[in-house]
Amino acid sequence: MTELASKQRAKRPEFRNINAFKDLTTYRMTPAAWVSILHRASGAIMFILLPFVIWMFDTSISSEISFEKFKAAFNIGMLGLPGFIWKLVALALIWAYLHHFIAGLRHLYMDATHRLSNEFGKSTALVTLALSILLTLVLGAKLFGLY
Amino acid sequence: MSVNYGSKRLVVGAHYGTRDWLAQRVTAALMALFTVLLLAQVIFSKGPVGYTQWAGIFSSQWMKVLTFTVIIALAYHVWVGMRDIWMDYVKPVWLRLSLEVFTIVWLVACAGWAIQVLWRF
Numbered sequence: 001m002t003e004l005a006s007k008q009r010a011k012r013p014e015f016r017n018i019n020a021f022k023d024l025t026t027y028r029m030t031p032a033a034w035v036s037i038l039h040r041a042s043g044a045i046m047f048i049l050l051p052f053v054i055w056m057f058d059t060s061i062s063s064e065i066s067f068e069k070f071k072a073a074f075n076i077g078m079l080g081l082p083g084f085i086w087k088l089v090a091l092a093l094i095w096a097y098l099h100h101f102i103a104g105l106r107h108l109y110m111d112a113t114h115r116l117s118n119e120f121g122k123s124t125a126l127v128t129l130a131l132s133i134l135l136t137l138v139l140g141a142k143l144f145g146l147y
Numbered sequence: 148m149s150v151n152y153g154s155k156r157l158v159v160g161a162h163y164g165t166r167d168w169l170a171q172r173v174t175a176a177l178m179a180l181f182t183v184l185l186l187a188q189v190i191f192s193k194g195p196v197g198y199t200q201w202a203g204i205f206s207s208q209w210m211k212v213l214t215f216t217v218i219i220a221l222a223y224h225v226w227v228g229m230r231d232i233w234m235d236y237v238k239p240v241w242l243r244l245s246l247e248v249f250t251i252v253w254l255v256a257c258a259g260w261a262i263q264v265l266w267r268f
Binding site for chain 2 (some may be wrong): 040043044046047050051054057058060061062063064067101104105107108111114
């Protein structure tokens with residue numbers, strides 16, 4: 001504490017009452033900051049889409065007839081929306097789950113080991129972002145029948 | 148008084164905010180293990196996964212009980228997370244309380260639906 005206080009440091013800009021349009025657009029976020037806000041956003045997305053997840057669980061598992069309805073929703077469409085829209089919703093859930101999962105493991109590892117250096121935070125944040133997007137692309141290609 | 152901060156913090160007792168923090172991590176670990184278990188069963192099932200293989204994974208009583216536990220863990224985990232979001236961004240007390248009540252209703256309803264599905268087929 002005394003060491004920090006005694007050092008002469010350059011004055012940093014101080015933000016109070018951040019304006020979403022004026023300040024956030026000029027705010028350069030580090031990879032760890034992106035992982036952090038996306039962890040929150042992906043969690044919120046899954047919270048909103050939770051009934052859709054349970055609908056998928058219900059129709060896919062209840063009977064062979066409902067299983068066919070489940071497949072038809074993504075191949076033909078449902079509620080007036082074409083199948084690819086529902087595949088995109090599923091893909092959003094896939095990304096949200098992957099990001100939340102990997103970022104969550106990063107959290108648990110940091111909590112358990114107290115590894116909190118800048119370098120470690122940055123490298124694991126980049127791995128989290130890259131791996132979640134890469135796996136989303138791989139699974140998305142499968143979902144849309146590219147292989 | 149014993150040490151009550153940092154890694155030596157007492158995690159049982161009067162809590163002072165630690166309970167939800169710890170519960171979120173414990174439920175996260177449980178759900179992560181469940182994810183790996185479920186993925187393994189899908190990946191290592193023989194042949195293409197149709198209705199029979201998929202429903203078969205959830206047919207045993209131990210899998211139903213485990214899935215039930217994960218649904219409860221999920222609801223608690225999401226409650227802690229969504230409450231954090233409301234507390235950070237929503238300042239008027241009446242709106243925050245309304246959103247928290249909505250969150251609880253939403254989660255309990257979803258959990259009830261999922262649990263019903265689990266033991267119905």
